[in-house]
Amino acid sequence: MKKNVFCGILLVLAAVIAVGSFTVFGPCVHEDGSEAACTAAGRAILVDGCLITVLAILTFLLRTPSARIILFAASLCLAAVGILLPGTLFPVCRMDTMHCRAVMQPVAIILFAAAAAVSAGGILAERSRVRRGKA
Amino acid sequence: MKCISPVIRNLTRKPGRTTALVLLTAFLALSVFSGTVVVSSLRQGLGSMENRLGADIIVVPAEAESKASLKNLLLQGTIGTFYMDASALEKVRETEGVEKASAQVFLSSMKADCCSVKVQVIGFEPENDFVVQPWISESLNRPLEDMEVVVGCRVETDVGNNFRIYDRNCKVVAKLAATGTGLDTAVYCNMETVHMLLQAAEEKGITHKIDSGNDSDVVSAIYVKVLPGSDPGLVNNRLNGHVRKATAIRTAGMMTEVADSLSGVSKTVAVLIAAVWILALVILLIVFGMMVNERRRELAVFRLLGMSRKMLSGMILKETALCSFAGALCGVTLGAVLIFPFTTLIETSLKLPYLSPAPGTVILYAVFAVTVTVLAGCMAGTRTASRLSRVDPGTTLREGA
């Protein structure tokens, strides 16, 4: 049960990022339907979220600690990149009051940071399992 | 005895119980910290708005939408464009009880360079103005020249950049400090500049005026300062009677409406905090009550080995204090994560002026939240500590032997 806690939390976080990136905290939508400056950022967040979701599912399916460590490490890297997606790697709208600045950017950063922390926790937990197994 | 060692062990070896205590106290701290920050920010925003308004009365065009438009502009930065004849300014100045009057002209841009949306442009008379000028003087200590603009803190551009409106380049010469009101998203210029921009808009086929004619013949709002000793209510009535096709609004009334809304929000926050605390404290007491039975045997062993009642209660209280402190830190951190990155969202949702407190004040609120949470946790645990310290080791250890 304990070993699946990090997998489960990571899966939930990644799923929330993926689904939320085109719903609750999606990019701005212009009245005329044209793309906003932040649309690319929104898509990048969606892709990153989906990739982390896949990795999280694989951590459930693969049982060996070494495989899980690799998957968590990959999730950690993707989550770290995710923190930089809105505003740094991809532009967002410039007005403070725009939806992407007020909602999408802070929510994405917080969720990716949480995913990174959970991935780091997963790595530590798997390494601890390996050490206890050897002892 | 170095009590910390069994204390830490007791916490780490019972992760379920420890997590429950930490979560409960985290909720306590989260509610206090978040509620305090939000209410304080609203109060600061209200004070800021009061400072920035500067005038006793604002005269706007007579249409019903104008008053609402002005309020939305001040509170949320919603673009407002309404106009009345410029002759209203002279009539206002002639009205008995008026000390000074200053006009502003509102204009909305198309999507400016800085932004994906329109911005509010506000033209004012630097020589007569007493509303915007004192505020601008904090950032710019010379008169504003033609085609120069001063921007609110939320307009995404920097001093020295060009600001393009209706294909006219204006130079950004200052950026204003935050007010927590809708004025943070506005762009300010002198009357000559705004009239040039009005003309530029017309050249692009965008008509702003209700009546056609000379662009210099319109104003959007007139800010009025009442003579000392005069009754603003009386002056307000005189203006309503004297100035045709215009409505005079007392800013005190507008502020009272905002203050009432703020008061409503504050009461709601207070009720929510009280509800969270009552619920969390009840659950804490239940958890501590369950601990009495669960830990009797363990603590009987400590008594058997020579730990005094005082030491035993001290050990339990230390555990409680540590859990409460850890929970309080988590709660305050979570509160900070939920509040500060979403300041803009909170402001636009509440539709009230919202100005975050200074970092030093935030730290004080955090310390306060942590302190009251630790105290509450310890008080809840005191009764349990007292009961557990009186455990009878002889009888307890014999049970289930």
Add this chain to the structure above:
Amino acid sequence: MELRAESISRRYFRKHGEANFIEAVCPVSLCLEGGTLTVLKGKSGSGKTTLLNMLAGLLQPSDGTVFLDGTDLYALDDKSLSRLRNEKIGVIPQGRSAVDTLTVFENILLPGILYGGIPRTDDAESWMEALGISGLRNAFPSELSGGELRRMAIARTLTAEPAVILADEPTGDLDDENTSVVLTALEQAARAGKAVLVVSHETDAERYADRVLCMENGIIR
């Protein structure tokens, strides 16, 4: 070293029944001297454990006094009595007496560090070796059998080197070999000058005793 009880008794009041109270221990006078091992035997319910708890300073007698080297135990405040018990009286209770959040080794060291003392790690390790639980050093009590827990409690008491050792059924969960080890250890403690009282059903225990007492219906015969 002398633990002396003078006419101690213990009454428990009850709501129902013929009498208002039952006398678990009738007035008993007893002296435990350093260097002796006393065995107290009797049927279940005869009052042995109640007597042991009163001698240990854990249960206030209804009447009578208990002196440890001239100090009236029950005249002391809780702080002083607790410290005295920690330093001079070692109790091996009948039931399970482990702190679940500490390892076996930490449990054994616990009495010595309660008041800031230096951990007696060497003594602890040698008693763990003697009692056959050195391999369980880093285990937690929840992982131990009843017999292992009993041996841990004995190791804890012997490591603390109290002047008085009061053991309530110390060999209850043990096989013959370990019973012999435990009783030998308690005998050695007595030879080293400690006052040892062993409450036991085991007839084997009498072989190690300097004195055997029998308790029946709260009276020592």
